[in-house]
Amino acid sequence: MIEHVWVFRRRAPWWILIAALLLLIMVQAAWPAAEASPQSVEIRDYQGEKLGSVDDFRENSIEGVQHVDPETYRLVVDGLVAQPISFALGELQSMPHTAKLVTIYCVEGWSVEALWEGIPVADLLGLAGPTAEANTLIFCAADGYTTSLSLQEVVEKGLILADRINGITLPERNGFPFQLVAEDKWGYKWIKWVTRIELSDDPAYRGFWESRGYNNKGDLSGPMFGRDEDTTPSPSGSE
Numbered sequence: 001m002i003e004h005v006w007v008f009r010r011r012a013p014w015w016i017l018i019a020a021l022l023l024l025i026m027v028q029a030a031w032p033a034a035e036a037s038p039q040s041v042e043i044r045d046y047q048g049e050k051l052g053s054v055d056d057f058r059e060n061s062i063e064g065v066q067h068v069d070p071e072t073y074r075l076v077v078d079g080l081v082a083q084p085i086s087f088a089l090g091e092l093q094s095m096p097h098t099a100k101l102v103t104i105y106c107v108e109g110w111s112v113e114a115l116w117e118g119i120p121v122a123d124l125l126g127l128a129g130p131t132a133e134a135n136t137l138i139f140c141a142a143d144g145y146t147t148s149l150s151l152q153e154v155v156e157k158g159l160i161l162a163d164r165i166n167g168i169t170l171p172e173r174n175g176f177p178f179q180l181v182a183e184d185k186w187g188y189k190w191i192k193w194v195t196r197i198e199l200s201d202d203p204a205y206r207g208f209w210e211s212r213g214y215n216n217k218g219d220l221s222g223p224m225f226g227r228d229e230d231t232t233p234s235p236s237g238s239e
Contacts, residue, residue, distance in 0.1 A: 043115060043167035046101060051166055052112035054174050060108070062208065063143035065173050066193040073177055075124075075161075079138070079199035082129030089177055095119050098160060106187035107214075107224045116181045118162035122155045124197065133201040139180055140196035147191050147207035148216075149182065151199065157183060161194060182218070189218040 044051050059065060070089050078084035098120055103113040121137070130151065138148045149159070161178040163170050170176045175192025182189035188209045210216045215223050 041168070042165075046115045049101060049113065052114055054114075054165060054168075054171055056110075056112045057104075057174055058106070058108065058110060059173055061143060061192065062145055066142040067172060068142055068177055068193055068195075070177060073195075075178070075194065076196045077124050077128040077199075078196070080131045080134040080201060081125075081199050082131065083127075085124075085128050087124075092119060092178075093163065095123065097164075098158070100160060100181060100183070102181055102183045104187050104190055105220060108187075114165050115167065116160065116162040117164035118160035118178065118181065121159050121161060121180075121197070124161070125151075125155070125199070128199070130199050134199040136200040136203050136205055138198040138200050138205055138207070139191045139194055140198065141191050142193040142195050145191060145193075145208050147189050147210065147218075148200075148205045149185075149189065149218075150203065159183065184220050185218040186214075186220060186224060188214055 042051075042053060044053070073089045075087045075089075075092060076084070077087075096119070097117050099115060099117045101113065101115050103111055105111045125137075135151050136148050137151050137154055138146060140146050153159075160181050162181050163176075163178055165171075165174060170179060175194075178194040179192045180190055180194060182191075188207075204216070206216055210218075213225050215225055
């Protein structure tokens, strides 16, 4: 091997050796840039705000982290709509997105501020066409978790289904492919691994933790647990 290299050096023109050296330097210089791709490195500062990290979230879902196959994933919007719709992941990713700086507050006492990017829920509803009777959105997840919100509130606040956080694709642990960014709500309203949005005329519908004692509205400004008029003890193991 050493002899072959020596022969090359003796026979190759000097300019070929210089060109090879320059090419090696360019490849080495480009390598860190490839590693720093926006797809793999979190944004930790945004408009002067120090952001939390995806690693700051506690994993406390009811069935553990869900592994959703992006090839077979479908998001269904149905119930009281003019036209039920089912979206493939690629269709959703190509829709207009919006970004929001929002903090999630968990009833367990922790919080994380992050930059969320996703699809306005109102855009999806507009494609399905809610009927006049619809007043409630029931969100369903891959692990069987459910929660609900007022249709009017979702539209007026411009809530989004996020597929990116801090500039990166939403990790599985954080709800890939979609987590509801339920701003101004306690964390149990921030449903992960969303697979279905059902439009209903039942404002009293109670989701997984709501049926176990959490306040149905989930407002940060209101009580965490029970109905507005009572103080039902807290269930454990939820956001």
